[in-house]
Amino acid sequence: MTHIPVLRDESIDGLAIKKGDIVVDGTLGGGGHTFEMIKRYNDSIKIIGLDLDIDAKSRTEILIGDTPSDFVFANSGFQDIDKVLTDLKIENVDGILLDLGISSFQLEVAGRGFSFLKDEPLLMTMKKEPTEEDLTAKEIVNTWDEENIADIIYGFGEEKYSRKIAKKIVESRKEKEIETTFDLVKIIQDAVGGYYKGLRIHPATRTFQALRIATNSELSNLEEVLDKGFNCLKKGGHMSIISFHSLEDRIVKRAFVGLKEKGLAKIINKKPIIPTAEELRSNPRSRSAKLRLLEKI
Ligand SMILES: C[S@@+](CC[C@H](N)C(=O)[O-])C[C@H]1O[C@@H](n2cnc3c(N)ncnc32)[C@H](O)[C@@H]1O
Structure with a gap:
């Protein structure tokens, strides 16, 4: 590589x-x-x-x-x-x-959850070994308010279905903590997969970009x-x-x-x-x- x-x-x-x-x-x-x-x-x-x-x-x-x-x-x-x-x-x-x-x-081999095509822990940190103080994508999706999650998905991902995705994230995490990239991809698919049918862009592209930008400021x-x-x-x-x-x-x-x-x-x-x-x-x-x-x- x-x-x-x-x-x-x-x-x-x-x-x-x-x-x-x-x-x-x-x-x-x-x-x-x-x-x-x-x-x-x-x-x-x-x-x-x-x-x-x-x-x-x-x-x-x-x-x-x-x-x-x-x-x-x-x-x-x-x-x-x-x-x-x-x-x-x-x-x-x-x-x-x-x-x-x-x-x-980082995208292909780091194993930190940058790619929605690989099942990895949802970290998205530039740092190889994030400490307790470092924000991770997992912390954002499991602990932030629905509105704040929607705001970053919209602001940093320019995703027009940000509210639907944020709502589904918050509903899902009540059932089970969101731990991996594939947990999140499934949530996004369930929330907005239908709107992306026939488009060339993967439904998770914009949300993943937004989370990466937010995680690393x-x-x-x-x-x-x-x-x-x-x-x-x-x-x-x-x-x-x-x-x-x-x-x-x-x-x-x-x-x-x-x-x-x-x-x-x-x-x-x-x-x-x-x-x-x-x-x-x-x-x-x-x-x-x-x-x-x-x-x-
Ligand atoms: C696109 S790659 C650079 C590739 C490099 N120019 C090359 O040709 O091999 C971006 C790199 O910047 C690092 N990076 C991102 N944000 C950073 C920051 N705030 N401070 C230092 N490095 C950062 C990433 O960890 C990544 O390794």
Whole structure:
């Protein structure tokens, strides 16, 4: 199982890397983007790789092998970029790359309930080993109010049958705790399967997206990293952000326009860069990807 990096060359070219640069890969994942930067620049640049999922470290180190590199890993959220850099005694950086969402490993093999096609515990945490304090999808569906569940399914999943699904979730959990992905898929099928007959989208797609976003506070973390990350950038530094759905892209676009209007940044591509037909063919996961690039001035 490999994770094919999306918009790899476009996102790295967009960082306009020079020898001596320090670059943060805020979503290390399978190390695909980082390894490409290392292949291009070896140890003439420093890369700081962040991921909440500790497995990202070993996957990347295997890729790097003996290739000369200056790579440091931090098992942290990108929303804490400022603290990570302070700990490393780094004042500011030349580039920040984010390739949002989950990796193919997390979807296919992590066993944490990201896929509605596999029967797994309903965790959906980016972290490999969530602690008691970490929110899980299981906690959301078993303990939150019906209205709050409906609100996230609607707000983060853009699911128009959110109320019907939330109602069924609350009815079902009175009978038996919802423990696995397949428990939840059955509930969604029972609630709205009929409305999805003949459509190409699985009835659980939007609810699963919503629960993942809520479990990991994905949208607020993105807002935070855009703000803190920009403050950590040197003048002339670049941000390269790949998003996978309209909610994320809207946040990136808004933040970039705000910075431009304040005269603090230049938007490099007015329209987001999207995968070529060839990339779409060879990597269907790139389907909804959008890349936005910014330069601090
Ligand atoms: C799409 S994958 C990145 C893949 C990587 N660019 C590659 O080519 O191999 C996204 C990664 O970001 C991580 N991630 C998601 N949210 C995060 C956050 N707030 N902070 C740090 N890492 C996060 C996920 O655990 C996942 O490994």
